[in-house]
Amino acid sequence: MSGKPTVPAPRAASAPYGPCVLLKHGEVFLKGHNRHRFVERLHDNLRVALRGVGGSTWIKSAQNVTVLGGQVPQEALVERARRVIGFNSVEPAIRVPSTLEEINRAAVEALRAVSADRPGRGFAVRVKRRDKQFPLTSSRMAAQVGARVLEEVTGLHVDLTRPDVLLTIEIDRKETYLSWTRHPGVTGLPVGSSGRALVLLSGGYDSPVAAHRAMRRGLACEFVHFSGAPYTNPSSVYKAYALARELNRYQPPGRLHVIALGKAQKQLAVVGAGRLQVVAQRRLMVRTASALAARTGAQALVTGDSLGQVASQTLANLVAVDEASDLPILRPLIGWEKQEIIDEARSLGTADISILPDEDCCQLLAPPRASTRAGLPHLRAVEKRLDLDEVTEALLDHIQVMLPGEEDGTVPAAPASCTAPAPV
Template identity: 70%
Template sequence: MNHLTDEPRLPAARGATDPYGTCVLLKHGEVAIKGRNRRLFVRRLEDNLRTALRGIGGSTWIRTPGGITVLGGEAPVDELVARARTVVGFTSIEPALRVPSTMESIEANALEVLRTACEGRTATGFAVRVKRRDKTFALTSSQLERELGARLQPRVDGLRVNLTSPDVTLSVEIDHRETFLSAVRHPGLSGLPVGSSGRALVLLSGGYDSPVAAHRAMRRGLACDFVHFSGAPYTNPASVYKAYALARELNRYQPPGELHVVSLGKAQKQLAVAGAGRLQVVAQRRLMVRTASALATATGAQALVTGDSLGQVASQTLANMAAVDQAATLPVLRPLVGWDKQEIIDQARALGTAAISVLPDEDCCSLLAPPQVSTGARIGHLKVVEQRLDLDELVETLLANVQVMRPGQEDDRTPAAGPGRPAAD
């Protein structure tokens, strides 16, 4: 009986020298269906992949022949795979073997790849799938599938050809001078390359929702910076620590964005003194998006992203969302508007942010929150409260004291110099 592992080791290419050997095949997602501007998306995808490979140790190389990306280098294949799986835009990641495009080399190395794949778990059937990008190859794809399957089957004990539900699928992709053999496919993040759709500023709290929303925005091609509103000086810094940890985790999936921390506590108290009452939470949210809009404009972002889910809490009713949007000067995107809480939690666990979100903190949204929150705030009533304050001056004061952090980058020093300004040495 043969066995199959989830992540089989790849054998060395038989009879082959450089440039042949192990590599990783990265299949394009939506980029593949783009038209005349496809090369711009591919270039962005390659740039993001290079960013993900920083600090991996040893040289790496990237090529993009025939609508796929091939990754290789001195680093172990497992590490290359792990880095590639954090890059948005690839539908699958396949550790592979590069061999010369001759029938002899393909057959010899395919046998080794198949045997290596049949270790660790019970496997009874296999299939061969061929993609022939080099149309001058002597056999068609279907002919090579039949020929290669027939030659391999007698040489792998206990393994039969099974074209409907194989335990192992041997993938053979033929180019003009090289052929790629693989037997493992890891799912990619798919979507559009981060940065291809512009830049957004995420209102990042410490809960489950906003990190998941940020990740969904990244998968639609948005490069993300983050803004966190703390309740300082009336709350402890725990929420800032969580926001930093969340931003650092999210920056694994993009060229690292900045985290801006705004101390909102005194402004929240001013709203309460101005008589916000049941409108306090919605008024706070309006102040947040007003401040975030100004910060986004200063830093070059074109939209705001929030973790709102329609009807999840009182502040996220349709009427309250509309009231909040009215205070923004940029589009407010809500990637999770139709998600329920369990879907969000499940995605946060898969993403790796859930373990951070459950840590205790003092959330600014609960600071000075009334016993009952209005579920249908009216713009006129909110403006009456806001007219008792100088909002322009308030926003200016908030931004003048913003802290800028760079989670996931080498320089994590924290200045207090204003929106988007780099740390001083």
């Protein structure tokens, strides 16, 4: 799971003064004696996100903060860092020596630029001393810097209650960081710190949001997509590839496994699944995914199920599906409403892909009225008419494996055609 930067990070002591990025830790801050393991995982994921950024980079640890810099435009560092799950905030900053004169000079220059861009704004200064040997207390230092800014910068006024610009100064023993812009990070646990999972990825809104929620709880995710091939066109595969590529922006890239389910679905229909068809094929999916997970090292399955949203997601049917899996099935969206899921998909950037038309395998051979209370005895009776082990092995023997997003660090444009991507 760990990656390496394009150029090995130099020792922190040799990192130059100047622009950098402060990355404030999220839940990692709450960890106890094993906190260092979570921080190491966080930094490994950050290095992976920095691949191909276009220059050398360095990473430095401070108290509950990671400092990122390098010979790369600050905006590019911010953009890459905002993808990494586990940081509470991402703050462009200036790094200067911890002397009164250097701190004052940097504060004046920063707020002069702010005033030139938009005069008449209110500002405040907040100081945090990590180095308690610094000669001024935090409150005295904030007052001193504020007075220096008022003296040398025109077009600003003090507003301690609701400032337009909040200049934050964090003083360490050798260096000080000044920041005045704060971007929200993707909070949660570092991807990979909680283990590995296999996501059943469809082309809809739900499963990509569930995958992202699983990542935020520290799960490194691979994906499996069941298509209706050979009875459907490849549009759903294209969508699954684009969705997995978008999701891989937030983690070291996970593979996409594509399984053609169409013939197995037809077998279920031929042996008389009837109103149980949808639940029976869902059981076949999780049975196959569970076997695939054993091959890939995943410890759980993740689905986008929301309780009662559709006929296959009633409590009785979810229980019936769970029984077919050897692994726990995690459902991060179990209590979410549909609109909540759609709103989250829009914020992630997956919604524009999910709305594209496709031929969903779940609709293939679906009965006019699906059972909402599929009983296990009836399902087992249908499945006994097939050799499920043989069916599962046949499905696994013809998997297409892809690695979306590994070829570059960009996000794909919304697919305009239904041509399936080539396997890797």
